[in-house]
Each structure stands twice: as structure tokens, then as C-alpha cells.
Amino acid sequence: MSTAVAPATAAPVADKLTKKQLIADHPTWCPGCGDFAVLAVFYKVLEKLQIPQEKIVVVAGIGCSSRFPYFMNTHSLHFIHGRALPLATGVSLSRPDVHVFVFGGDGDGFSIGGNHLNHAARKNIKLTYVIMDNFVYGLTKNQTSPTTPIGRKSKTDPIGAIDRPINPMKQLLASGATFIGRTHATQVKHMDELFTRAIEHDGFSVIECLSECTMFYPGAFDDGNPRKGGAFDVIDEKQHDVKDDVAAFKLADLPSPGKFGVFYQVNRPTKNELEQRWIDDSQAKLGGASQKDILKKRFEAMR
Amino acid sequence: MSAPAVSVPSSPSHTLRNAVIRLAGNSQDGIQSIGGFLGRLAGRTAHEVMTYMTIPSTISGGPSIFQVHLGSGEVLTAGDEADVLVAFYQHSYDSHISALRNGGICLYDSGEVNEIKNERGIHHFGIPLTAATVEALGGSARDRGKNMLVLGLICAVFGLDKEKLVTIVTRQFGKKDESVLRNALLAFDAGYAYQIGDLEKFAFEPGEAQEANRISTDGNQMLSLGLLAAGVRYGSAYPITPWSPIMETLRIELPKYGGIFVQAEDELAAISMAIGASFAGHLAITGSSGPGISLKQEALGYASMAELPLIVVNVQRGGPSTGLPTSVEQSDLMQAIYGSHGDTPRFVLAPKDVEDCFYIALEAGRIARKYSCPVIILSDQALSSRIEAFTEPDVDKHWVEPSLDLSPRGEEFRPYPLDKTTRHAPPGSKMAAGKYPHISGLEHDEWGHPSGNAKMHQEMTNKRRQKLLDAAAEFPLPEIHGESAGDALLIAWGSAWGPVKEATDRLRSEGYHIGAANMRHLHPMPNGLEKVFAGYKHVIAVEMNDSGAYGFGQLAMLLRARYADPKIKSVCKTDGLAFRVREIVTGVEKHLAGK
Ligand SMILES: Cc1ncc(C[n+]2csc(CCOP(=O)(O)OP(=O)(O)O)c2C)c(N)n1
Ligand code: SF4
Ligand SMILES: [Mg+2]
Numbered sequence: 053m054s055t056a057v058a059p060a061t062a063a064p065v066a067d068k069l070t071k072k073q074l075i076a077d078h079p080t081w082c083p084g085c086g087d088f089a090v091l092a093v094f095y096k097v098l099e100k101l102q103i104p105q106e107k108i109v110v111v112a113g114i115g116c117s118s119r120f121p122y123f124m125n126t127h128s129l130h131f132i133h134g135r136a137l138p139l140a141t142g143v144s145l146s147r148p149d150v151h152v153f154v155f156g157g158d159g160d161g162f163s164i165g166g167n168h169l170n171h172a173a174r175k176n177i178k179l180t181y182v183i184m185d186n187f188v189y190g191l192t193k194n195q196t197s198p199t200t201p202i203g204r205k206s207k208t209d210p211i212g213a214i215d216r217p218i219n220p221m222k223q224l225l226a227s228g229a230t231f232i233g234r235t236h237a238t239q240v241k242h243m244d245e246l247f248t249r250a251i252e253h254d255g256f257s258v259i260e261c262l263s264e265c266t267m268f269y270p271g272a273f274d275d276g277n278p279r280k281g282g283a284f285d286v287i288d289e290k291q292h293d294v295k296d297d298v299a300a301f302k303l304a305d306l307p308s309p310g311k312f313g314v315f316y317q318v319n320r321p322t323k324n325e326l327e328q329r330w331i332d333d334s335q336a337k338l339g340g341a342s343q344k345d346i347l348k349k350r351f352e353a354m355r
Numbered sequence: 356m357s358a359p360a361v362s363v364p365s366s367p368s369h370t371l372r373n374a375v376i377r378l379a380g381n382s383q384d385g386i387q388s389i390g391g392f393l394g395r396l397a398g399r400t401a402h403e404v405m406t407y408m409t410i411p412s413t414i415s416g417g418p419s420i421f422q423v424h425l426g427s428g429e430v431l432t433a434g435d436e437a438d439v440l441v442a443f444y445q446h447s448y449d450s451h452i453s454a455l456r457n458g459g460i461c462l463y464d465s466g467e468v469n470e471i472k473n474e475r476g477i478h479h480f481g482i483p484l485t486a487a488t489v490e491a492l493g494g495s496a497r498d499r500g501k502n503m504l505v506l507g508l509i510c511a512v513f514g515l516d517k518e519k520l521v522t523i524v525t526r527q528f529g530k531k532d533e534s535v536l537r538n539a540l541l542a543f544d545a546g547y548a549y550q551i552g553d554l555e556k557f558a559f560e561p562g563e564a565q566e567a568n569r570i571s572t573d574g575n576q577m578l579s580l581g582l583l584a585a586g587v588r589y590g591s592a593y594p595i596t597p598w599s600p601i602m603e604t605l606r607i608e609l610p611k612y613g614g615i616f617v618q619a620e621d622e623l624a625a626i627s628m629a630i631g632a633s634f635a636g637h638l639a640i641t642g643s644s645g646p647g648i649s650l651k652q653e654a655l656g657y658a659s660m661a662e663l664p665l666i667v668v669n670v671q672r673g674g675p676s677t678g679l680p681t682s683v684e685q686s687d688l689m690q691a692i693y694g695s696h697g698d699t700p701r702f703v704l705a706p707k708d709v710e711d712c713f714y715i716a717l718e719a720g721r722i723a724r725k726y727s728c729p730v731i732i733l734s735d736q737a738l739s740s741r742i743e744a745f746t747e748p749d750v751d752k753h754w755v756e757p758s759l760d761l762s763p764r765g766e767e768f769r770p771y772p773l774d775k776t777t778r779h780a781p782p783g784s785k786m787a788a789g790k791y792p793h794i795s796g797l798e799h800d801e802w803g804h805p806s807g808n809a810k811m812h813q814e815m816t817n818k819r820r821q822k823l824l825d826a827a828a829e830f831p832l833p834e835i836h837g838e839s840a841g842d843a844l845l846i847a848w849g850s851a852w853g854p855v856k857e858a859t860d861r862l863r864s865e866g867y868h869i870g871a872a873n874m875r876h877l878h879p880m881p882n883g884l885e886k887v888f889a890g891y892k893h894v895i896a897v898e899m900n901d902s903g904a905y906g907f908g909q910l911a912m913l914l915r916a917r918y919a920d921p922k923i924k925s926v927c928k929t930d931g932l933a934f935r936v937r938e939i940v941t942g943v944e945k946h947l948a949g950k
Contacts, residue, residue: 062754075790088847105791109782122793122805127782129634129794131627132657138624142631142639143782145615146589150635150782168627171620180658296611317540319628335609343612344754350608351747354570 058130071095076125085323086237086263093243107150111140115157116191117184134164137172144179152179159189162198173256175323180250181258186265187272195266209279220260221304231257232316238277255322370560373426375434379451380443382419385502390421394742395523398486398571401562407433408846427560431853435935491545500542507546514558568747574712574738579604581716586755588614589632590640591625597739598644598670598678622650635664636759636781643669656695657796671735673931676898682931683737688898688909691731693876700819702730703878707852709743711819727778737850737933769801823879830881833872841868841889845896848874855897858939895924902927
């Protein structure tokens, strides 16, 4: 059997995918944790897009949010802290026929895995990555995270955080990601829309989803939740050109709760595509020689 | 030199069985390419060859040597002492004249070397290497041509096959600008025609190695090609010396085979990408040296826990930390076996010479697939860069067709059954029962669900350990070189094998009863070694690592832990250089004398 497989398509298949099929273990998250809503919306979007069940791959690192794969009845892998993106890169590049999804937290993505985020983004690896940002380390019980606002008290900053938090949108814009969005776990319809667009994007699509840690940082995102008196201000794409990264940087500068929606989206060849081109060119030059003959020729040249 | 000692005569003569030529200069003089050409020539003239080089770790260059051991019989080492020294500079002369044997021949650049020591019957021949090159090529190209001039000289002195050598040079430079080849050949011819005082010419006996299709290359090349033959199509790594040539080769070769090699942002990403490709259903590879292997440890432990197949190549260099990046050492054995937290069963193999780098890659692929587990190949700096000549592998015989098993899995499928070793179901495989497996680094049950259950952890630990027990029963015992009972059994692994084998011959010629065994399967060790050991008074592990707190090298420690036998001893060293035969002989004699 060859290792070559046809690229993924979202074409519906004979056996229809239902949300029910996708449900696995009951999540171990605390009651009210924002991550429940993210999971529920993801089930819905997969059902809507009718991606064949066996072609859905869910990967995560370590954290509360990174428990995600266990709650999916699909091929799934729970990896080590911070390295989900490179692992997903290996899956994506070697298996163009499957859909690769990565879920994780702010610590996993921006701290221990920060460098991988930059590189997966600039290489434009075909996959969809959702960062469930709760501004805190949940799993390890309330330490400061790279997105914790200055002044917020935690177990590692008892007098309040002193280090400047990163600005996720700016970070992602600088990294070279080709689809960058921001949403809020209480805004189900908006999440649905953004996830759908991210999945349909041909390239590295990344979404920051503000997802409340009710256990350690309750109320963190109330200012973006109209039901809690906040403002959920969605980007008007008639005003904002999603191809304009300078404009996106300006949007990213707005004070909390900032804007939600697609900050940036462009088309650039994926690494998947560029590598395939190199494969095709290399093989074309060999005029259809079998792999075994290529190796034999290589030895002959060494005689 | 291998016994019986060869004498390069100072008087006319003269057929030789073998000769060790040391070229000493700076790295930018292109002395490695002289060595490379001689190595390739040996392959084509049925001679044996082994090379050895030192390269400074700085790019701007610095003192560097290339030693070639050419012979008509079996060549097992790069040579303890040189028969011929070519010194490009005064500093080269000063540093390396002591490596020349008594009565040897020293050719030096008379424009650079001013002070020579007339000692130990050494024959000195001053040749204006630089000036002669300038004369042959014109002023501009002299640094480029000096090496080719020396190659021409050596070709004439040793009566090498000029036609074949020119063909090899032409093939090498022919791809470049026409003037490059022209200059190279001009310099070569000038060297060939140069009259060196009263130095007589020599000739090698016809080579004994008469097999057809001989090739000559280095260990990194053979390992890369072995991985291709083993059906490896995906990999990822980060550059580091001396591992880099493998990733460079795979990066260029894999697309021809429909595969991809990714240059990752760091070693943590590299091994993660490789595990991703393995999870995706392929057998993937990552590799590195020293510092990079340390960085991979957490993910390596994951591969053991998640039971994913993976090949990890460690081209060992001198450690710890940045250590000696361009020197040889074998100090990563314990790390290979135990290097990450927790009980992480994995397999460890070591190639015994350049040729074996090909076959060890095949064996690694076989084991990784069979036991769905990481397999570490411990190569080393000496194997990585030295050139040897041997018979080309039979690709038809060894070829492993890559495969991707996406067949639907039945009701009974579990990713982690307790009672047997299986492969996971990669993405794309349908689950008949509609229940999809989790691949997990948390301790888990048979389905991959997290489980903190005490009994489950014990049972899963047993299950993972069972792979090692099954393999130990399957792995072959090492063959014995020399005597199968007697005074001592010398045990080698990796590149120490050549010198150990030669030391065995020398000790036997001195009257000792010695056998030698090479361990290709280092973890787990094959069952039944105790029967092999039984016939000897001493079992001495010879390895290039430190004897540590307890006076034993890393393999010796493992053997002692395994067999609790006080007759297991060590001969160790960590000077960054390959073993000299005489170092081993002396070390073994000490143990035999009860010291
Ligand atoms: C190498 C390593 N270092 C530290 C940890 C401990 N650890 C697990 S999760 C985590 C932080 C999780 O925070 P985040 O990614 O924001 O996820 P959350 O739990 O908030 O969803 C840490 C520090 C680990 N598992 N591995
Ligand atoms: S600790 Fe916070 S992030 Fe973790 S499950 Fe509980 S609420 Fe969610
Ligand atoms: Mg968090």
C-alpha cells in the first residue's frame, strides 16, 4: 500500500455524522467552566460540516482545556504540555486526507508552546487551532499565565501580576498566521460562525476564545458578555479589511474587552502544498522510476 | 597499523599491504576532500579503507587532520600511527610529527615549515606545496589547489590507479564551473609529476576484497539510506553536529520517495512532529546529537507511554553540555535507555561500522513496527564521518515497502490491550463499533481513557515491559571473534568494535586467549549472554565513556547489574579520540595481570 492519500474534502458521506456520535466521556471540567460551551459548539460545527468521523483528528497538549481529546469520539491524541502544534504539524503534513484540530490553553499555547505557535503559523500548516484563553493556569490551580492582566493576584503573584501580558492578537499577527479570529465562549452563535470559517480556511487558522475559569478566575470576561452588562463588539468587515494587518494591529490595541470576529485572513500557500510541489517536481525529474530503483541508482552512483 | 606491522621502507621497493597517511593542515585547505577521494578510490580498487578526521568546531577553520588507512587486507581502524605525514604548516608539523612512526615519511610544505626535527629515523621531504600550486594555477587559486596537488603527489608515491582517481575527481568537480575542474586537474597533474628527491615509489598489493559492487562512504550516509530502505518516509529534526548530514540527506532524498523531512524550530518540536507522523500511521524518524537528544526526552517518554513506533538517531559526540561537538564519545548509553522520567521501555541499538549503519536502520524499523515503541540508534561521531569501503547492500533483499493501515478496526479493537502488543489505529481508520480510541500520555485503560487506578498502572507497566522481555528472547547473541573461551572476552559497542577486534588479534598474537563480541542490541540485551561469558576468566567492556563513581563504564555497569558478576571489568577513556589499538591492549593486559 502506498502512503500517498488524497487531500481532505468536507464532502458529505453516506453515513451521516451526528452530534451524538461525537460525544465521548463526560468532561471532567468544573461546573460552569467556559470550556463546556466550546466543546458543544465544536460538536455542532462538525455535524454541520459533515466531516467523516474517522477523518477528524483532535490533538491537545496539557491543561484543563487540553483535556478536550478525551471528550471527542474521534481519533484523538492527548500529548505533552506545549507541544500539540508540532505534533499536529506531523499529522497534517503526512496525512492530507484528514482534518486536524488542536485545542489548548493560554499557558500551553503562549507560554511553554509559544515558539511552536510562531513557527506553525509562519509555515502556514493546514490545521485549525483554538486557544481557550482563561487568563490563568487552571489545571495547576491558579498561577499567573502569559495573558493574566497586570495586578491580578494568583498563587505565584500574591501581590498581583507584575509582568506585562502578551496581546494574543498582535502575537498571532506577527507570527504570520493566515486566519486569526477572536471569540467568547458565552457567544455560541459567534463561536459557531468563527469555527466554521476557520475550518474552511485553507491554511493555519487560529482562534482565541475567551473561556472563563469559573474556579479560579470567575468574571474575567464579563466585560465582553452582554448578559453580565458587558459589550460584545463584533468586527464589521465592511469597515475592516481582513487582509489589512496594520488595521488588525490597531483593532488589537483596543482596551478590554476589545473586538471579536475575524481580525485577519489572507491566502498564502500552505507548507502542505509547497512540500507536495517539491515532491511532485522531484518525482517528475525521475521519470516515474520506482522508489526501489531510485535507491538502487543512488548506490550505483557510489560505486 | 594492523599486525603484522607493515614497514614502509626507506629504501627502494615495494609492495605494501597497507599504509596510514595523515594529512595535517587547516580545515579550509580541503584536506577532507583528499581523504574523501582516496576513500572512494579504495572502494573502486578492491582495497579496504578507513578514514578518521578531526574538524575544528569553528567555521573559520583551524587545525584539522584527515587520516586514511588504505590496505589490501582487512582494515579495522584508522591506524594508531601514521606511515606518512603530510604537514601543511609548522603548527601541523609540530602537532603531528609524534603521530608518525619511527622511520616514517614526512612530506612538508617547505614554504611553510621551517624547523624540522631529525629524529627516530624519519625521512623528511620538503616540497614547496604552496609555490608549486601557484606555479601550476597562477596566483589567485593557490589555496584551492593545494589539496589537489597533494592528492597528485600521493597518487604518484603510492602508485595509485591514476585513471580511476581522475574519474572520481572529475565526477566530483564536473558538476561545477568548468574552470573548477580544470584547475583541480592542473594541480593534480603538477603534484603527480613532481619529483620528490630520492623518495622511492611504492605500490599496494592487489586488494583482497574482491566482491562486486563495492562502494565507499561514511556512516551518516549509510544510516540515511538505510532509513529509506526501511520504509521511513517522514521525519523532522533540528541541525546539530555531527547529526546534521543525516537530516540534510533525508531532506533532499525523501521527496523523491514521496516523503517529507521537516526542519523544525527546535528538538522538542522535531520529535513531536515525528511522533505526529507516527500517530498518523507512518514510521517516522527524528535525530540529533548531545544537547538535542536531551531536549527530546519528555516526548520520547511519551512515545513509550502512548506505544507509538519511532526511530530516534543519536549521533553521539563528546559531552556533557555543548561538550566536544566534533569529537567521538559513547557517553549517552544510559541516557538512551533511561533518559526520561518514569519507566519508559524503549529499544537501543548501535551500528558496529559504517556498513552496519545501513542494516541497523533496517533493524530499528523492524523493531519499532513490531513492538510499537521508540527505538534509539546510537551512532557516534567517528562512524558519522569516517569513510569505509564495502559491498553495496542488496536493495531488493532488504527493501521494506512503506504502508499505511487504514483498514476498519473490528469490535474487539483496543489501542492498548493488556495481553498483547499491537499497533494503534491511525486516523482515517473506521471503528466498526463506532467507538474511537484515545492515544494518551496519561496512564490509561485499554481504550486510552485516563486511569489513575493503582492496579491499572501496574498492569500497563507490565504490558509495556513485556515488549523488552519478548525482544530479549528474540534478539541474536553476538558472534565471537577469536576464541570462544579463555583469558578474556572483550565487549564492544558502536565504533569501538574495529579497534577492539584488532586488539583481540594483537593480544592473541602475544599468546593470550581472547575473544571479542560486539553488542548491536544494547537494550534489551539478548538472553543467554551468561553462557557466552562462562568460558572466560574476564569479561571486559571497552567503551569511550567515563568510569564514573564506581570504576565502570556505562555498558559495564549494565552488564554488572544484569549478571552481578565481578569478572566484568571496564576499559574506558574520554579523550575525544577513537580508541588506539595499543590503548585497548594495555588496558586489557592490566586486567589480565590482576591490576
Ligand atoms: C513540562 C511540563 N511542565 C509543567 C506542567 C504542569 N502544567 C500542566 S498544565 C499547566 C498550565 C495549564 O495552563 P493552560 O495551558 O492555560 O491551561 P488551562 O488549565 O488553564 O486550561 C502546567 C503548568 C506539565 N504538565 N508539563
Ligand atoms: S479549573 Fe478552571 S479551567 Fe479548569 S475546569 Fe475548572 S473552571 Fe475550567
Ligand atoms: Mg489557562
